[in-house]
Amino acid sequence: xxxxxxxxxxxxxxxxxxxxxxxxxxxxxxxxxxxxxxxxxxxxxxxxxxxxxxxxxxxxxxxxxxxxxxxxxxxxxxxxxxxxxxxxxxxxxxxxxxxxxxxxxxxxxxxxxxxxxxxxxxxxxxxxxxxxxxxxxxxxxxxxxxxxxxxxxxxxxxxxxxxxxxxxxxxxxxxxxxxxxxxxxxxxxxxxxxxxxxxxxxxxxxxxxxxxxxxxxxxxxxxxxxxxxxxxxxxxxxxx
Numbered sequence: 001x002x003x004x005x006x007x008x009x010x011x012x013x014x015x016x017x018x019x020x021x022x023x024x025x026x027x028x029x030x031x032x033x034x035x036x037x038x039x040x041x042x043x044x045x046x047x048x049x050x051x052x053x054x055x056x057x058x059x060x061x062x063x064x065x066x067x068x069x070x071x072x073x074x075x076x077x078x079x080x081x082x083x084x085x086x087x088x089x090x091x092x093x094x095x096x097x098x099x100x101x102x103x104x105x106x107x108x109x110x111x112x113x114x115x116x117x118x119x120x121x122x123x124x125x126x127x128x129x130x131x132x133x134x135x136x137x138x139x140x141x142x143x144x145x146x147x148x149x150x151x152x153x154x155x156x157x158x159x160x161x162x163x164x165x166x167x168x169x170x171x172x173x174x175x176x177x178x179x180x181x182x183x184x185x186x187x188x189x190x191x192x193x194x195x196x197x198x199x200x201x202x203x204x205x206x207x208x209x210x211x212x213x214x215x216x217x218x219x220x221x222x223x224x225x226x227x228x229x230x231x232x233x234x235x236x237x238x239x240x
């Protein structure tokens with residue numbers, strides 16, 4: 001039985017000590033009748049992530065077109081005008097050496113097309129969303145990465161990226177494992193997120209396991225913190 005989203009949200013917030021609440025994203029094949037549509041114009045898909053902390057809403061594909069790169073990464077088909085803008089923007093990024101041309105074909109995007117995305121606080125979703133987004137400090141990222149098994153040295157550590165920040169969502173959705181971004185310039189500006197936070201996208205497939213793995217890992221971290229504090233205290237006595 002799936003753990004309720006409200007319970008998962010509380011677990012993440014309290015165990016990690018999050019500065020910002022977890023949000024959810026669900027890709028949909030039709031506009032929902034019981035969820036209000038986005039009633040404002042925003043500059044990018046990532047700008048909707050912070051807006052989603054305040055309310056549950058549906059954003060159609062067209063609401064994402066102001067950032068053609070983000071709209072492409074989210075899997076939306078672009079009209080001709082947005083396609084031309086995307087090519088211009090990518091050309092500019094390569095021209096100023098922000099992105100390498102050979103990277104462009106490798107940027108992940110959502111594989112399954114949708115008509116839009118439902119955004120909102122994780123606690124307000126009645127069923128697990130396709131993705132959960134978290135803003136994490138390095139310490140919190142460490143705990144989440146360990147909980148999800150993405151930095152296990154017995155496997156190849158993976159899932160940490162840079163620009164564009166939204167590509168971490170596409171990675172998580174397509175690879176069915178968490179994706180993280182250190183944050184691109186656009187993401188920092190459009191979300192106004194503090195520079196000391198990074199983004200993690202957790203796929204639906206990993207959500208339920210957090211209810212078991214995260215508390216166990218938090219307990220292990222507490223044990224290790226006490227261990228290192230005792231060592232410092234012991235070394236301090238030797239100095240005296």
